[in-house]
Amino acid sequence: RLTGLVCILLLLAPSQCLACPFGCECFAVTHTVKCVSKDLLVVPQDIPGYTRNVVITGNNMHQVGPDSFTELQNVTNVILSNNRITELASHTFASLTSLHSLDLSGNQLALIHPEALSIPGSPLQELNLSCSLHNFTTLTDLATALRWGGLWGLRRLDLSGNLLALLPPGMFSHVPSLQQLLLRNNSLVAVYAGTFSGMNHLETLDLTHNDFEAFRVDALQELERLGNAQIFLGNNPYTCSCESRDFVTWLNKTRARVDGDAVRCASPEELADTRLQGLTVQAIGCVVPVLAEVADLTLQTSYVFLGLVLGLVGMVFLFVLYLNRNGMKKWIIETRDACRDVLEGYHYRYEIDSDPRLGHITAGGSRSQRHLGQALSQQNSSTLFRKKRKYILYFI
Ligand SMILES: *[C@@H]1O[C@H](CO)[C@@H](O)[C@H](O)[C@H]1NC(C)=O
Ligand SMILES: *[C@@H]1O[C@H](CO)[C@@H](O)[C@H](O)[C@H]1NC(C)=O
Ligand SMILES: *[C@@H]1O[C@H](CO)[C@@H](O)[C@H](O)[C@H]1NC(C)=O
Ligand SMILES: *[C@@H]1O[C@H](CO)[C@@H](O)[C@H](O)[C@H]1NC(C)=O
Ligand SMILES: *[C@@H]1O[C@H](CO)[C@@H](O)[C@H](O)[C@H]1NC(C)=O
Numbered sequence: 510r511l512t513g514l515v516c517i518l519l520l521l522a523p524s525q526c527l528a529c530p531f532g533c534e535c536f537a538v539t540h541t542v543k544c545v546s547k548d549l550l551v552v553p554q555d556i557p558g559y560t561r562n563v564v565i566t567g568n569n570m571h572q573v574g575p576d577s578f579t580e581l582q583n584v585t586n587v588i589l590s591n592n593r594i595t596e597l598a599s600h601t602f603a604s605l606t607s608l609h610s611l612d613l614s615g616n617q618l619a620l621i622h623p624e625a626l627s628i629p630g631s632p633l634q635e636l637n638l639s640c641s642l643h644n645f646t647t648l649t650d651l652a653t654a655l656r657w658g659g660l661w662g663l664r665r666l667d668l669s670g671n672l673l674a675l676l677p678p679g680m681f682s683h684v685p686s687l688q689q690l691l692l693r694n695n696s697l698v699a700v701y702a703g704t705f706s707g708m709n710h711l712e713t714l715d716l717t718h719n720d721f722e723a724f725r726v727d728a729l730q731e732l733e734r735l736g737n738a739q740i741f742l743g744n745n746p747y748t749c750s751c752e753s754r755d756f757v758t759w760l761n762k763t764r765a766r767v768d769g770d771a772v773r774c775a776s777p778e779e780l781a782d783t784r785l786q787g788l789t790v791q792a793i794g795c796v797v798p799v800l801a802e803v804a805d806l807t808l809q810t811s812y813v814f815l816g817l818v819l820g821l822v823g824m825v826f827l828f829v830l831y832l833n834r835n836g837m838k839k840w841i842i843e844t845r846d847a848c849r850d851v852l853e854g855y856h857y858r859y860e861i862d863s864d865p866r867l868g869h870i871t872a873g874g875s876r877s878q879r880h881l882g883q884a885l886s887q888q889n890s891s892t893l894f895r896k897k898r899k900y901i902l903y904f905i
Pocket of ligand 5: 790
């Protein structure tokens with residue numbers, strides 16, 4: 510209305526003037542409308558009907574919805590990058606029935622309605638969501654929008670720079686025509702069976718500048734399933750240890766076209782910047798540790814075996830002892846008695862020899878005195894012996 514008023518006041522050629530929204534530039538020859546860094550809060554309403562390319566960037570629109578675009582059946586490209594858009598409402602682009610390419614990069618999408626991308630006739634071929642997803646919740650929103658959007662014709666999807674760590678399984682199975690999937694500059698660490706299911710026409714898969722350290726067998730099968738697509742795997746922090754063996758073997762023989770020259774080790778230090786393709790199992794440290802492990806294992810087994818044998822011998826010994834317990838008891842008693850006899854005799858003689866009283870009596874006494882001495886000494890030695898015998902029995 511303001512532009513119209515200005516035009517009437519200035520009496521300029523009304524067709525040209527009315528044709529261009531306030532704050533925008535219109536290029537009739539190239540069928541292009543540009544509204545760059547004008548702090549627009551909403552998409553201008555009066556975009557001319559001849560427009561094919563709409564470029565609205567660097568503005569301040571939080572929400573775009575079905576009212577944002579009126580019937581503009583000739584528009585094929587819409588660039589809405591860097592507009593701080595946080596919400597995409599249902600059927601936002603439904604009136605743009607010829608829309609081939611939509612660029613929403615550099616926004617902060619926190620909410621994407623399940624039918625935000627639905628357009629009758631599925632004309633959309635390119636969708637740029639680079640650096641535009643707020644967090645993982647938005648990614649799941651997007652997965653739903655891809656499913657409900659009927660994007661049968663989508664050929665190129667750019668999801669780079671979104672800090673993605675994980676892709677929901679089967680996320681791309683509802684965009685069957687996808688030829689280029691760009692996932693560079695994210696934080697992806699793994700590909701799983703099903704991550705790329707349903708993609709039968711993929712020509713380019715860009716996984717560069719992520720956080721992959723290696724690909725496991727299921728991931729390699731998933732990549733192999735992509736046929737002869739061009740797969741970019743460079744600039745990831747690959748670990749060249751024995752855990753990467755399957756990956757190296759796959760790189761050696763895959764029919765997929767991989768940027769082998771860019772797939773290089775980040776660690777260990779001695780292999781840093783070495784190409785993974787063509788590395789031998791020895792180079793990634795599989796052979797030596799495996800042999801050492803085997804040696805270690807045999808040593809351990811032999812120790813265990815030795816322990817078992819010793820245990821068995823001990824048990825047999827105890828069993829034999831148990832069977833002979835009566836004989837043993839008899840033998841112990843016999844030995845004990847024999848010992849007692851020997852020791853008793855020995856001590857008796859010792860006591861007599863060492864007692865000066867008794868020695869005196871024995872040496873020069875009468876017969877009666879000798880009798881007395883013998884009685885005395887027997888009494889002495891037997892009390893002594895009762896004590897000592899206890900120790901001997903205890904010992905036996
Ligand atoms: C859209 O383009 C066609 C031809 O390319 C043209 O005939 C038609 O008038 C255009 N529509 C509008 C609203 O200008
Ligand atoms: C998507 O947008 C980003 C930023 O504007 C740009 O660098 C990138 O080339 C675009 N992707 C495609 C596939 O055009
Ligand atoms: C994503 O951001 C929205 C809005 O800020 C928040 O409500 C939601 O919990 C966040 N989700 C995750 C997984 O962080
Ligand atoms: C990578 O993504 C981050 C946001 O996640 C962005 O700030 C940065 O510019 C991107 N880098 C390149 C080289 O595209
Ligand atoms: C990869 O191929 C090279 C020869 O091209 C071979 O020497 C190496 O052992 C192979 N590595 C693996 C892990 O199969």
